[in-house]
Amino acid sequence: xxxxxxxxxxxxxxxxxxHLETLKDDILYHFSLGTSTxxxxxxxxxxxxxxVGGSPSRMKAFIExxxxxxxxxxxxxxxxxxxxxxxxxxxxxxxxxxSVSHGVGIPSIAIMLHExxxxxxxxxxxxxTIIRLGTSGGIGLEPGTVVVTKQAVDATFLPKFEQVIxxxxxxxxxxxxQSLAEQLLECSQELNQFETVLGKTMCTMDFYEGQAxxxxxxxxxxxxxKQEYLKRARDAGVCNIEMESSVFATMCKMSGLKAAVVCxxxxxxxxxxxxxxxxxxxxxxxxxxxILVGSYIKKELGI
Amino acid sequence: xxxxxxxxxxxxxxxxxxHLETLKDDILYHFSLGTSTxxxxxxxxxxxxxxVGGSPSRMKAFIExxxxxxxxxxxxxxxxxxxxxxxxxxxxxxxxxxSVSHGVGIPSIAIMLHExxxxxxxxxxxxxTIIRLGTSGGIGLEPGTVVVTKQAVDATFLPKFEQVIxxxxxxxxxxxxQSLAEQLLECSQELNQFETVLGKTMCTMDFYEGQAxxxxxxxxxxxxxKQEYLKRARDAGVCNIEMESSVFATMCKMSGLKAAVVCxxxxxxxxxxxxxxxxxxxxxxxxxxxILVGSYIKKELGI
Numbered sequence: 001x002x003x004x005x006x007x008x009x010x011x012x013x014x015x016x017x018x019h020l021e022t023l024k025d026d027i028l029y030h031f032s033l034g035t036s037t038x039x040x041x042x043x044x045x046x047x048x049x050x051x052v053g054g055s056p057s058r059m060k061a062f063i064e065x066x067x068x069x070x071x072x073x074x075x076x077x078x079x080x081x082x083x084x085x086x087x088x089x090x091x092x093x094x095x096x097x098x099s100v101s102h103g104v105g106i107p108s109i110a111i112m113l114h115e116x117x118x119x120x121x122x123x124x125x126x127x128x129t130i131i132r133l134g135t136s137g138g139i140g141l142e143p144g145t146v147v148v149t150k151q152a153v154d155a156t157f158l159p160k161f162e163q164v165i166x167x168x169x170x171x172x173x174x175x176x177x178q179s180l181a182e183q184l185l186e187c188s189q190e191l192n193q194f195e196t197v198l199g200k201t202m203c204t205m206d207f208y209e210g211q212a213x214x215x216x217x218x219x220x221x222x223x224x225x226k227q228e229y230l231k232r233a234r235d236a237g238v239c240n241i242e243m244e245s246s247v248f249a250t251m252c253k254m255s256g257l258k259a260a261v262v263c264x265x266x267x268x269x270x271x272x273x274x275x276x277x278x279x280x281x282x283x284x285x286x287x288x289x290x291i292l293v294g295s296y297i298k299k300e301l302g303i
Numbered sequence: 304x305x306x307x308x309x310x311x312x313x314x315x316x317x318x319x320x321x322h323l324e325t326l327k328d329d330i331l332y333h334f335s336l337g338t339s340t341x342x343x344x345x346x347x348x349x350x351x352x353x354x355v356g357g358s359p360s361r362m363k364a365f366i367e368x369x370x371x372x373x374x375x376x377x378x379x380x381x382x383x384x385x386x387x388x389x390x391x392x393x394x395x396x397x398x399x400x401x402s403v404s405h406g407v408g409i410p411s412i413a414i415m416l417h418e419x420x421x422x423x424x425x426x427x428x429x430x431x432t433i434i435r436l437g438t439s440g441g442i443g444l445e446p447g448t449v450v451v452t453k454q455a456v457d458a459t460f461l462p463k464f465e466q467v468i469x470x471x472x473x474x475x476x477x478x479x480x481q482s483l484a485e486q487l488l489e490c491s492q493e494l495n496q497f498e499t500v501l502g503k504t505m506c507t508m509d510f511y512e513g514q515a516x517x518x519x520x521x522x523x524x525x526x527x528x529k530q531e532y533l534k535r536a537r538d539a540g541v542c543n544i545e546m547e548s549s550v551f552a553t554m555c556k557m558s559g560l561k562a563a564v565v566c567x568x569x570x571x572x573x574x575x576x577x578x579x580x581x582x583x584x585x586x587x588x589x590x591x592x593x594i595l596v597g598s599y600i601k602k603e604l605g606i
Binding site (some may be wrong): 015017018019020023025026027029039047054055056057085087088103105106107108110111113114115117118121155156157163164165166167204205206207208209210212213214216217218219220221223225226229232243251254255274275276279 | 416421519558590
């Protein structure tokens with residue numbers, strides 16, 4: 001803030017942990033970064049958009065894409081991995097945009113988010129928007145459709161995330177920022193390059209039995225059971241299924257991050273389970289969330 | 304089998320899914336392998352030992368280590384990643400040993416195991432031993448101690464894994480092969496290079512709040528609450544905490560794989576939460592499970 005003029009719209013990234021104040025040094029182990037080894041405000045203080053996704057190579061491709069879109073390309077096209085000291089997660093930065101991989105599933109993204117939230121807090125970042133760009137299975141949608149998540153729900157279609165703390169289950173809500181979701185939908189309509197819908201996203205702990213697939217190593221139910229389950233999900237408003245949205249929504253909400261989930265559907269689960277589209281088609285689909293989010297970021301930056 | 308002589312000790316890798324028979328092709332999507340694109344029996348038919356671990360680079364280091372131990376080194380030291388078509392998991396092979404990374408947490412290792420079990424089944428592998436080589440937090444043990452898991456337990460110290468199928472919770476057991484655990488302990492005593500103990504391993508869904516750490520982005524409990532929880536765990540026989548053992552035990556048991564979990568403890572959780580040992584010390588600790596498992600494999604192969 002300049003002088004004494006209040007800045008009413010400024011929203012910091014929050015931690016909720018009094019113990020952090022007592023730490024002399026905070027080691028962000030899974031990033032291979034730390035408060036005593038890195039000047040986090042200098043490196044990350046200008047971050048306004050954090051984009052996260054499961055695959056390291058996809059998040060590298062995203063930083064190259066967004067650099068070109070923002071006319072901030074490195075002439076040598078070199079985007080160093082900020083987390084080069086570890087192979088758990090990868091991180092890239094161009095101007096106000098940070099791109100971070102999170103691996104597969106709730107535990108993997110939760111570790112990354114704990115350390116990311118502390119990183120943004122230590123760096124004194126303000127007004128940060130975070131978007132998960134992912135892949136998913138669609139329910140009754142044409143493959144390639146992009147789903148902007150209205151609400152993340154669990155495998156019983158309820159908007160909650162269960163976290164076990166000291167052996168006891170704590171239930172947390174999975175609300176996402178509705179206005180951000182609407183803005184992303186609007187961006188997609190302006191782009192007019194692919195179908196985008198707003199809907200609920202089911203977040204599961206398993207890709208095979210947990211998503212009613214018939215092609216895992218184990219399966220004790222029938223095609224009819226599967227169809228009945230997926231149709232109940234669809235009737236509850238579920239458009240797609242993935243494995244990270246619930247804890248992502250919960251943790252971002254708790255830390256004051258404006259959050260959205262944008263996933264492309266790679267197949268229509270009512271018609272099959274195997275990802276048998278060609279590599280080329282799947283690659284094309286996976287670019288859609290990044291095109292949409294790139295367009296949103298440009299609009300927000302007035303480019 | 305030769306002729307009509309029965310081979311009573313031969314134990315195949317099993318799937319439990321009648322639907323697999325109806326698949327013309329089985330695409331192991333997260334490995335970028337498949338039954339119509341790869342001759343799985345030719346590539347993997349001789350596999351007898353599968354070693355898995357979270358970190359891709361650690362599993363590459365393991366294949367290089369085991370190749371040297373078995374005198375099967377590639378003169379050019381080139382060990383190609385069999386899953387080069389994807390960045391989700393990495394896989395290396397030397398003779399009868401397969402080394403596969405599984406990422407962080409139950410959902411990530413579960414996807415890998417579904418596809419690995421199908422791979423070994425399609426390849427008609429028999430008498431396969433699988434060992435997870437990992438890192439963990441110890442409870443009351445000197446850092447660097449190796450724990451061979453006697454039983455995997457959940458955050459309430461019970462030997463069970465809860466899997467949600469079609470929205471309903473199914474409880475599965477987490478037994479591991481006791482004789483394999485004993486053999487590994489014996490190997491370590493013969494090696495006499497580092498402390499190894501047999502004990503229960505607690506498997507959690509989260510690294511911070513889920514393991515009673517005080518240094519996450521969120522923490523609503525006190526140091527006393529943390530100590531009380533970890534001491535209750537210790538009193539229940541828990542020696543260490545990690546994030547994959549329960550589903551690993553469950554799935555390996557279901558598929559007829561002889562399974563063990565061997566994790567080094569990187570710190571004593573009763574004394575702290577942060578991983579603040581030097582890189583060199585942590586690297587040294589992480590080699591211990593591979594030294595132990597390497598010694599076991601050599602002994603089994605009569606080398």
